Amino acid sequence: MARGDNSVLIVGSVALDSVETPTGKVERALGGAAVYSAVAASFFAAVRIVGVVGDDFPEEHLAFLISRGIDTSGLQVAKGKKTFHWQGAYLDDLNNAQTIKTELNVFENFKPELPSEYRLSKYVFLANIDPDLQLEVLDQIDSPQLVACDTMNFWIERKHPSLLNVLRKVDVAFMNDAEARLLTGQTNLNRAAHEIHKLGPNYVVIKKGEHGAVLYCDSDLCFMAAPYPLYEVVDPTGAGDTFAGGFMGYMAQAGVIDRDHLRRAVVYGSTLASFNVQDFSLNRLRTLTMNDINNRYEEFRRIVHFEPVE
């Protein structure tokens, strides 16, 4: 599949993650919302990343991003500082990470400054990060065509007004079920999605983890994606980020924003996420091919399609 002309700009955390799951563990492996989503998007489009790392960030990780066609000129290196480090475990429940330690390090004083060519980006993904940083990045972009955001419970609770500002300015909001309920106070996810739509986004995607994802277009439920039937989840870290990255990458490649392409974007997002959780860190994505992705996309079709009323 040929790459489109449109780049996807992504801002978010670039991290070293220490993660333990029932299957094993990794220490200071490559991670972060911007990294997961950028690599996922890179299967479909050129990607520009905005973020910051310390001078402890391994050269090989930068080389990997560049090898995926990701423009890292917007990735600052803060001398004498350490890269963001997240330590977490999924021991009782693969759907819920327990955070053991979050060391913000370089993110404590991060001021995003976009290289001039980044400012022309048409597809923008504000990955999970402080909503004030999401706004600072968005303000530097001239006339984006499709802007999406992700967030997490921490920002919903601690930076509510800033998050509402972000939501007013985006076209697509990605949230998992717990975040959607927390933000709106609605238990029913359809009602929660409607409340989020009223806050700004035309499109709301509720990610339900092992139960798939739902796309709302305006106030209409326009697509439900089944989960891919995995026999084992090795490490759920980055599932939501690879979902959003696959979604935005495909939309940039397609270059057309309509329900038909949004539905496919959800399936590509689900596909990328389903591969990503089959190994620690971004390991599965390192060897993944477009052929693997399209085969699984078609597998998704095979298991959900059925014939009309006779």
Next chain:
Amino acid sequence: MARGDNSVLIVGSVALDSVETPTGKVERALGGAAVYSAVAASFFAAVRIVGVVGDDFPEEHLAFLISRGIDTSGLQVAKGKKTFHWQGAYLDDLNNAQTIKTELNVFENFKPELPSEYRLSKYVFLANIDPDLQLEVLDQIDSPQLVACDTMNFWIERKHPSLLNVLRKVDVAFMNDAEARLLTGQTNLNRAAHEIHKLGPNYVVIKKGEHGAVLYCDSDLCFMAAPYPLYEVVDPTGAGDTFAGGFMGYMAQAGVIDRDHLRRAVVYGSTLASFNVQDFSLNRLRTLTMNDINNRYEEFRRIVHFEPVE
């Protein structure tokens, strides 16, 4: 849609249910696994019911079953005894009933005896009831073409050997996610379904409540059905039974057992269940039309279908 020539024989509880949910409550309303599944199946095929009621069972309920084309000649009336009564509540969680009281009454000494014309039935649904009774019924049928069973945690724990006997003899096993995990000891539902397949059934349907249903054909996951996006669930009682009844009714009407028809059967089952939970007891099914059913079936298609790889 014309009815097929094939009848569905259903054995299971015929009950008076007292149910409380966050929306309201009913006292001694019509219920029972055989009733829910028979009425759901009656939209597609002629139905024969096997069960027992006390002489307190309201005449109007019998009249309702007969008005749906259900043959009640296999429904015994035990003189001087009371109908099975279940009292339950769904106060904290609409996915989990709390049983407050189970009065077996007539079921304590029930011996199913099938009217002679029942013995020729080709489609048999052994709805949730003591597995020894399921076996007694099945033994009286000459040469069934498609036999399905349902069960519950109580029988998995208390009548394990008898339940294994049932599973060895059926083609389709319906189970909810918790029951599948309890029976097999497998947390992963795909693995659980494979274990159940090894116990006998060629087809395993895992019902995931608000998360839809999954059909396994031999050891292959052959279909995932999305849940219907309801804004409110009034009373979940009978959801699994109406699912199974819709499934079996459609299969009897179709008269062809292949993956294509099994997929549609899952969607019809989901459709019937989604209507049923929108009101207490069988109230929603009383006014339901085949047109309502087919419209929702097509709505299911609209929200899950997507285009192939470009």
